[in-house]
Amino acid sequence: MEILWKIENLKKIYEVKSEFTKKKVVAIDGVSFEIYKGETFGIIGESGSGKTTLGKTIIRLIEPTEGKIFFRNTDISEMKETHLRPLRKKFQIIFQxxxxxxxxxxxxxxxxxxxxxxxxxxxxxxxxxxxxxxxxxxxxxxxxxxxxxxxxxxxxxxxxxxxxxxxPEFIVCDEPTSNLDLSIQAQILNLFLELREKLNLTYLFITHDIKVMKYISDRVGVMYKGKIVEIGKTEKVINSPSHPYTEKLISSELKIHQIP
Ligand SMILES: Nc1ncnc2c1ncn2[C@@H]1O[C@H](COP(=O)(O)OP(=O)(O)OP(=O)(O)O)[C@@H](O)[C@H]1O
Ligand SMILES: [Mg+2]
Structure with a gap:
């Protein structure tokens, strides 16, 4: 299988400045994984675990603090904006x-x-x-x-x-169906699947919802406090999780994202 993305030891530390203090938030804490061409790679994890930051950092909407991001063997982690520009149209992001x-x-x-x-x-x-x-x-x-x-x-x-x-060749889907009614959610998920086939797309699909993940992703990474604690074929991860956090996540059917 062709590797589209190779992520090596990626870190993102936000510096939050207020008048008197400077606080560091470690949002992505050294993650490594690959995404194959044509697959839907799911990211699942509770609120604040770093999913959105990860999605945005890969496509350089957020600057990585450390680590390497290879797109088709090209390291784009420190690529200057002028070189990045032609690549940018190949990457898209869809929000909730x-x-x-x-x-x-x-x-x-x-x-x-x-x-x-x-x-x-x-x-x-x-x-x-x-x-x-x-x-x-x-x-x-x-x-x-x-x-x-x-x-x-x-x-x-x-x-x-x-x-x-x-x-685009690659789309980050950041909880794109979380705000929708269940029946509509299913229609939109089917649309994503259909488009992937028709247009040869590859997805990074972020969700809180195990059912959604099971339906849409081929493989999945489980995020916990900025780290990917488990990675594998979706079925395998759900049916025989190897990390205690994944087990907890699945048994609690996840804390479904609160719709405000
Ligand atoms: N722009 C920012 N500045 C400072 N801290 C941030 C910023 N964006 C996110 N964070 C912090 O980084 C961590 C990861 O946030 P992120 O939004 O990536 O999580 P998430 O898994 O997408 O959460 P959710 O499921 O609620 O969308 C959190 O602690 C969050 O408060
Ligand atoms: Mg998010």
């Missing part, structure tokens, strides 16, 4: 709350067109956006509607179409 990430004043079509390659002509952008919106299940007659005119699930579909607009 599409309402926060979509601009309320920009309609669905424009939202998807916005981040596209500058070299594309307006007409090409429009056609591509229309195609992507149809791919994620937004009907043509609604593509000029604004975010508030869509349901939560539809908004997440639009956010997904926008992420696809740069032809």
């Amino acid at each position: 709350d599409p309402y926060k990430s979509l601009n309320p004043r920009i309609n669905a079509l424009r939202t998807v067109m916005e981040g596209m390659d500058e070299k594309l002509k307006m007409k090409e952008k429009r056609e591509k956006a229309e195609y992507l919106l149809s791919l994620v299940g937004i009907k043509k007659e609604r593509i000029n509607n604004f975010p508030h005119q869509f349901s939560g699930g539809e908004r997440q579909r639009i956010a997904i179409a926008r992420a696809l607009s740069t032809d």
Whole structure:
């Protein structure tokens, strides 16, 4: 299997400054793992364990403090922004709350067109956006509607179409279904699976929910206090966990993320 990502001893320490003090928060505490091309690699763990930080650091939305990040054998951990720029469009991230990430004043079509390659002509952008919106299940007659005119699930579909607009190879999915009703959640998970096949995508899929993880991930890393304490095929990790924390996590069916 082709290795897409190789992460070596990655660390992220946040420095939190207030008026008189400087505090260090070790969010990622030396993790190493690989992600294979075409797989969905799950990250599971309780709130504050470092999942979001890990996802963002890999794609250099957050600067790593220490460690190496290889994308296709190229070390991008210290790559300068000018060299990183062409790579950036290959990486995307989708968040939990599409309402926060979509601009309320920009309609669905424009939202998807916005981040596209500058070299594309307006007409090409429009056609591509229309195609992507149809791919994620937004009907043509609604593509000029604004975010508030869509349901939560539809908004997440639009956010997904926008992420696809740069032809990414890799998407960090940060709890993308946690805010959705169960039936909608299943539809969006199926969409992710469908798109992965159609577009040769690879996912890092972050979730609190064992059921979601079981459904979507091929392999999974269990995070605990900034470390990956267990890693393996999802089924194996769930059916015969080797770390006591994983066992606890599974037996308690996880602390399902609280929706505010
Ligand atoms: N920008 C920041 N500055 C300082 N500390 C941060 C920052 N972002 C996250 N942290 C801290 O780093 C640790 C890991 O946070 P992170 O958001 O990565 O966890 P998470 O597993 O994604 O949690 P959740 O499940 O709640 O989303 C936490 O202790 C958090 O408070
Ligand atoms: Mg998070």
